[in-house]
Amino acid sequence: MVEETDVLILGGGITGTGIARDLELRGLDTVVVERGRLADGATGNMHGLLHSGARYAVADPESARNCIEENRILRDIASHCVDETGGYFVQLAEDDESHFERSRQACLDCGIDVESVSAEEIREDHPYLASETKRAFRVPDAVIHPFPLTVANAVDARDHGGIIETHAEVVDILVEGGAVVGAEVRYREESKIETIRARHVVNATGAWAESVGAMANIEIPMRPSKGVMVVVDFPSLDTVVNHCRPATDGDIVLPHENTAIIGTTSVEVENPDDYPKAQWEEDLMIEEASRTIPDIATARTIRSYWGVRPLFGGTDVTLEDGRALTRDFALLDHGERDDRPGMTTIVGGKLTTYRQMAEAVSDHVSSELGVSEPCRTATEPLPGRDDPDELRNTLDEFGPLPPAEELASDVIRD
Ligand SMILES: Cc1cc2nc3c(=O)[nH]c(=O)nc-3n(C[C@H](O)[C@H](O)[C@H](O)COP(=O)(O)OP(=O)(O)OC[C@H]3O[C@@H](n4cnc5c(N)ncnc54)[C@H](O)[C@@H]3O)c2cc1C
Known part of the structure; x- marks a missing residue:
């Protein structure tokens, strides 16, 4: 059981695992804690469209541009998904x-x-x-296919030293001297609660971000x-x-x-x-x-x-400099916003734009921790793209398949 890490990531959906991969490629140690299986939330229960952006082009051109950019990247780095x-x-x-x-x-x-x-x-x-x-x-x-995509991100994070803990539920956030310094995690199998200390905590719990924020006395208005x-x-x-x-x-x-x-x-x-x-x-x-x-x-x-x-209900979509990052997702720097340093929340977005969300969070966390390594996730292929065995052998470890994938199980495992 790990006791401390650089970055503790709460939530094992596509956002949490994407962030773990990005930060590991930059040389930071990460731990992901997910209360159920990987992709148990929106990620494993979504429609499955890799948006071209056309759906948003009239009403939200910024989202549309993000989608087409990420669509092209994912077709390359994750063509097997x-x-x-x-x-x-x-x-x-x-x-x-x-x-x-x-x-x-x-x-x-x-x-x-x-x-x-x-x-x-x-x-x-x-x-x-x-x-x-x-x-x-x-x-x-x-x-x-959201499940192999999530597992591929988790596996790559793990291959670079990351730790992925499933059936590990955050039950409290540790606050010391006004700053977030870790979390208390309940492990289902061992039925015990452990403390994980971290230099930074990322709340990537999607529709549950509000209840997790409340553990640190932070208000995160969600509109699931x-x-x-x-x-x-x-x-x-x-x-x-x-x-x-x-x-x-x-x-x-x-x-x-x-x-x-x-x-x-x-x-x-x-x-x-x-x-x-x-x-x-x-x-x-x-x-x-x-x-x-x-x-x-x-x-x-x-x-x-x-x-x-995981729709955000607030209006304060900010980075350090207060500018809107995108109307599509919200990155909340709790040091700036709530005078509660040590924790960042990321909510909203789409599966199509997960990599870009992970990059934005990882840029922010890296700068907080004094790391200047650039993001590499737009060009490094995900495990399984060039060698299907890299992924096939690990899918069962994180299964069973979530609803969005049950019918495609042959495609995913063959
Ligand atoms: C109906 C629907 C259709 C969609 N269709 C599309 C689509 O076609 N294309 C597209 O691009 N996007 C689509 N999306 C959006 C996309 O699915 C989400 O934006 C994306 O999956 C969000 O991922 P996430 O990791 O942020 O959240 P989630 O996948 O919800 O992950 C959050 C995780 O946090 C965990 N968690 C919660 N509380 C705790 C705790 N206390 N401790 C530890 N872990 C905890 C949850 O179990 C969950 O696994 C759709 C969404 C929905 C709901």
Whole structure:
């Protein structure tokens, strides 16, 4: 059992493991503590879209630019976790003409490659699309597998000296002389509580960041938001289908092995551990997705799962100099913000932009600890890309697979 480290990272989702990898590559010692298995939170219960950014190009061009930049990086460093399906934004006869043109132009303005396709062309290649399809444009969307991606980050952190502790729940934050100096961790198997001291603590507990912050008397207003995904039997789906209209529920359908995964909704919940899961949410997914792909209405539903987004409810998105980092995620320097040095919180964002979030936190923590090594995660391939055995042998260690991956287990393990 480790007693001290440079950086103690709370939460073993994609953000926590991504930060551990980044800091280890810079030469800092890290420990990740995760209360369940790796990817137990939003990471293992998400939709699986490697965003091209097209979805955000009109309303949030900054997020869109971040997405396309990270999309290109992940296709390179983590190509083994990505299915190159491509994606389309599909306009139906009933949809607003001007939204299509606005979206297409906004993509170009954000540096996202688009290719216009006529109704005849797209229906020839993808005959399951509705006969009401009017036109479409192609974007570099893809499908990403969150579990091997999280494990690959954890394994690389470990290969560089990091420690990954699962079934290890933070039950208190240690504060001495006004500064955070570590945490108390309850280990499920040993059923005992241990203290881990650290030069810096990173709170990467997603939707649970508020309750973890409260352990250090820090207020972190979160607005956790649940979303449902419905999995239906649909072997012919071979690309990502986005309904081209202002973002709403059930607009995106992803291919996942022999199934289609329809998502999603966004409904605020009070408690990320205990929230209602209603039939109407599942019915709505089928209804909306069958507008672009009519046969979904009669396809066999295999199952549904829900995840909770770690959305930040505050407005103080700051770095040391007080400037907004991005509207997409929040990095909270608790020394600056709460007069509680020694701890940083990172919340929000998307799986697509996890590496960039990890880089921002790692830059910040490195500067706090006087380390000047640059970030290397944008160019160093993740374990498993060049040698599948590097990852295959470790997946079971962190399993069983979370809901977002169950159907792709053959792909992941073969
Ligand atoms: C419905 C839905 C669909 C989504 N679809 C997409 C998509 O298609 N594409 C995309 O890019 N992004 C998507 N996202 C967003 C993406 O999933 C999240 O932004 C990302 O996974 C957040 O990762 P995280 O590590 O910050 O949080 P999490 O994955 O939630 O990790 C936080 C971890 O902290 C742990 N924890 C909590 N309390 C403690 C404690 N006391 N001690 C120790 N550990 C603790 C939790 O168990 C959890 O594992 C979606 C999210 C949702 C909910």
